Each structure stands twice: as C-alpha cells, then as structure tokens.
Amino acid sequence: MEKHITKKATQHNHLVNAKFDMSTYEMRLFISLLGRLSKADTEFSECQIHLTDFMDKASGGKTYQIIKDSCVSLSKKVIQIESLVEGNSGGMRKKFIVLPLMAMVAYQEGEATITAQFNNKLKPYLLNLAGNFTQAEIKQLFRLKSFYSYRLYWLLKQHQAFGQRYIEIDELREMLNLREKYERFQDFKLKVINAAKKELKSSDMAFTYDLVKKGRKVEGIRFYFATSASLKPSPDIDSGQQQLFPETESESAAQIVAVEVPGKVPPKEILAKLKLSSLQINRILQRVPADQIYKTAYDINITLLDNQNLNPAAFSYSEFERRYFPKE
Template sequence: MRGVFLNSEHLVTKSNHLIEARHRQSLTAREQKIILSAVSMIQPDDDDFKTYEIRVRDFHELLGIEGRENYTQMKEIIKNLMTKVIEIPREKGNGWIICNWASHVEYIEGEGRIEFGFDPKLKPYLLQLKQAFTSYKLSNILSLKSAYAIRLYELVKKWQHLGRWEVTVDQLKEKLGIPEDKYKRYGHFKSRVLTSSIEELNANTDITVSFEEVRKSRKIEKITFSVRGMKTKPDSKPKPSNELEGDLLNELNQLSVGYEINIEGYKKLLTLSYFVFNDNYKEELKKLIKLVNKRIDKNNDVNNPVGLMIYILTEKEKLMKQGYHVQKFDEHELDQSGEVIPKWFEDFKNGKKKEEALINPEEQEDLKAFFEGFRS
C-alpha cells in the first residue's frame, strides 16, 4: 500500500488519451473526486499500480464536508462507481479500449478508509508518462460542485498550451458523459451545463475560460473554447503586481552584463520564477542572471541571454508539473571561477553511469535540461 497521504497540492497527471475518453455513464462529482484523489497519489517513478489508501476523514476535510456518510451510503457510492465504464481512444486511432476505472474499491468500516485499485488496462495512461499528458493540482477540482465542471476543466486544461479548443456539440456531450436523451435542446445544454460550468472554473481554478458558438445554417454545431492559465486562485498567495515595472527590474538589469532585460522578457521571467520558486523567486532570478553572465564571460556562446533564462525556467516548470522536485540554483556553482556546469555532470553527459557521476535520478532531467539550454 502506498505510503502517500492525500494532499490537495499533489498533481493529477493523466495521458491525453485518457483525458479524451468517452464517459458513457457520467461520474458524479463525488465519484470523480475519489478517482482523481487516487490518481494524485501515483508517483512519477511508479512502474506498477499499488493499492491507494484514502482516509475518509482527510477526503472530507479537503472537500469541506461537515457531515459523514454512514457505511450504507459509502457502500452505495462505491457500488455505483464500479459500474461506470470509459472508452479510451487507442493511440493509433484504430478503435477503443473499454474498461472500468477501478479493479476494486473497498471501504473498511470502523477504520474510515477507502482502498482503491486501478484497472490494469489504465497503466499506459497513468504510469511513467513522458509525453502527451496533462497535469494539474488536485486542489483545482476539489472545490468544484458540478460533475460537468470537473470534466470540462480536464478537457480544456489539455489545450491550455495552445489557448484554444474547438469541438462539436455532440462530441462535447459524449466526453462529458451526457446521455443522448438529455439536454437535446442546445439552449438547455448551454444554460445548465456549459455556462454554469465555466462560471465555476473561472471562480475556483487556475484557468480562465470563455467560449464562442460556431453556427452551421441556424444550428450551433461547434464550440470554440479560449483558455488562459497562470491566474492566481482565490485561495493562493497573490503574485506581487507592484514589481512589474518597479525596483526589481532595475536591479536585475544592473546585474546583467552586456544585455538588457526588456519589460516583456521580465514579465515572462517573473511569472515563471514565481511559479517554480514561490517566495524565493527574486533571489533565484538573480542567481540565474549571474550564471548566464558567467557563461557569457567564459565562452561567449550565448546569443540570447534572456531567451536562455526563459528556456531554463520553462524546463523547470515542466519538471514540476511532472511531479519532480526542482532544486534551486546552486550557490556553490557561482564560486567555481566561471564553471557553470559541475564536472560530475560533464562525466554523466559523457557516458559514465549515474552512480559514478554521483547524480540523483530525480535531478537527472532537471540538470539535462539545464545543460541543453546552454548549448542552444
């Protein structure tokens, strides 16, 4: 059993094929939250499913529920959950995989805990994902009341990097798990599902969503969603806005050697550094500038210093979203007479084993991205 406790800051990471699955029978909000809580307990290095334990007390605290289900109510929730199937599009586009979310779910009366086991068919879509996946903090869906809002959040979150997603009304209903005989009139679907769900997302999650209707003749055939990320959630620590054109930009430009950080580059650096390092974002930006300065002074092979810094922070952001621990920039590197990349990492790059190069596996991708950034 996993030694991982439920935490709203944990990441939910799913293959995009799983995000795009058809939900023939819609999951309730409670059922989705149980599943996604279990998904958030999967670790990036897991090579097989475990039995994931959710303590009902923790689950209720995260949801802000004051009452408690009794054994009969919990048994009914689990029984209903076990009847729900999903249809996942195969990677090569030739058919579907139809399976349940769970291989088993147990509620242990008297101990107040749920044991959740995933269907083995879901392994390629939840374990050791390297590409074509979507990640978000569990906290984003815990405060959503509507089952449709939770599902819509995942669907539009997948397209956040492009900022736009177009889908037919019929396809959207399928993905949301709306039965064919429900909300046949578009006006009912729009008011009772679409508009209300988007209001929930904009009020409670890390994205802002809007939509436009695409008509064919007089009928609404498609929906085009616009999605923007990186906004501050209401319960999150706000990013300091008074520094966008203030003393910090001047201070960073005083540190830079032979180049200037303009306001657009600064906004990107500030946003990325705050996301990755939180309260330490100022000091880490200063250290990053010093590292780039040393690279320029030593090798003179950096044509776009600001672009390089944005690249490094973007790679660190990607690693965070995959669940890796991202280290601060090493103070000791600044004392190595212009030596930006440690020798032991050069050894690793040149083919020595991880053990010989003294590299922590969790840091491998982070440092590789760091090194590749200086080569670009």
C-alpha cells in the same frame, strides 16, 4: 498503503478525451487516487483514501450508505477510449477500447479510510508517461464540485498552450456521456457549459466561449482561456484567485473577440509545424476554417504520437485532403 497526495495529477490525453461520467463523490474519490500516483510508480498499489478527502460530513447515520453507494458505483465504471491507428491495408482506422476503471474498492463501517486500487489495464494512461499527457494541480481539481466542470477543466487544460479549443457539440456530449440528457441545446448550455464557466472562473482555467453555428444550428463551441505562459502560480487552496476574464451577459461573437487570448498560435504556424509545404499550407488556409485547422492538427498530432513510424508531412496533408478536399 498510506500514500501522500502529490501536487499534480497526470493523465494520458486519451484518458482526458475518453467517454465516461461520474457523480460528485465518485469524481472526488477518483481525484484522490490520481493525487496518490507518483512518477516513480510502475504498478498500481492499494491506496488508503481518507473520507475527508472526498466527502462532506453526513448526518443521520447516512455516511456508510453514501460511501457504499459511491464505491459500488465507481467499481462499475468503465472508460471508453477511441483513437486512430494505421490499418493493415494502409490508411487510418478508428479503434476503441473499453476498460474497467477500478481493480477494487473496499470500506469497513466506522473506519476513517477507503481502500482502492486502479485497474492495471490503465497503466499506459496513468503511469510512466513520456509524452502526450496533460497535468493539472490537485488543489485546483479539489475545488471543483461539478463533474462537468472537472471534465471541461481537463479538456481545456490539454489545449492551454494554444489559448483556445474548439469542440463539436456531438463530440462533447459523447465525452460527457450526455447523449440522452439535456437534449435541448439551451438546457445543455445552461446546465453544463454555463455552470462550468461559473465554477471555473476562480480557477486557472477560467474561460469564455463562442457558439459556432451552421445556419441556425449550433455545431460547436470555441472556448477561450489563458495560456500556461500567461498564468501566475496558483494561490493556496484557501485563498482567493483573481478572475482571468470579466463576466459577460452574453457569449456573442463580438464580446468573445474582445477578449485577447495570450499566446494564440496562428493557423499558418500550426500547419508549418506539421512540416507541410508552402503550397499545401496556402491551400489549406484558403479552404479550411481556422477552427477546423486547430482541431484537425490536434487529431494529427495525437495520431503521430501514437504512430511514430508515420511520415508527418505526408500523413498530415492526407488527413486534410480526406476531410476537406473530397475527390470530385
């Protein structure tokens, strides 16, 4: 079925934070499929993807083999999604699900299009989303050449209302499927973080970052970016875009702090939205670093969205107690 590309792509946040990796061609094909989903869709249908949507012109008769390799590889991709759910005996338990990405991918040599269809098990993460989702402009996604830039774009976009996001290094490696690649942090920083920073500087998710250390070890990264409210409508894909943040030689804390994050929500306000009492809020502010408050509050909100029968205040405080106030 011939379907026109929409202006925006929408994914459930579980999919945004899932564990998977892709090549550049696979990523572009995936974006092309996302762009053909609409709000009215209740089922996935076979879509015709033009070759020009996801690959450059190839020479030497290699086009067919490139397409075949990309399609076969994409058909083998699985998405690993992890979440917190309420256990049978009370308390929250981790749950993971592994889903094949595609139902089918097909191509006939000499044709101008590929036929592809998402696996129907992905419907809860891509169709009829009523909440807990992130949207991105398709034309912004098509600008990206690196898969790591693509993943970081979505991960930061998810937190655009806050103007920042903290991610632990081990967690980021897990999401990018980089447990056994770029094992030296300097390589990871250069090939993944700095490369994405350079590519995203002309997008609506330009960012700077600060390394969060425990002793000499880098524990996590705090990303800073503009909030949704501060952004102007993005230009057409062929026109340039003003850089949101100036390029710096180093990501030192002093330089990062100098970048004002528009619309940053204070930790106290974040905690108040969880319906916590003043006493509980003050205890958390005294004992828990701001980075961890943002991360924990995000995890709590995701769980509350998936388990709407939970008492927000009781569950929220129990999570902070479990993580930061161990019983003596």
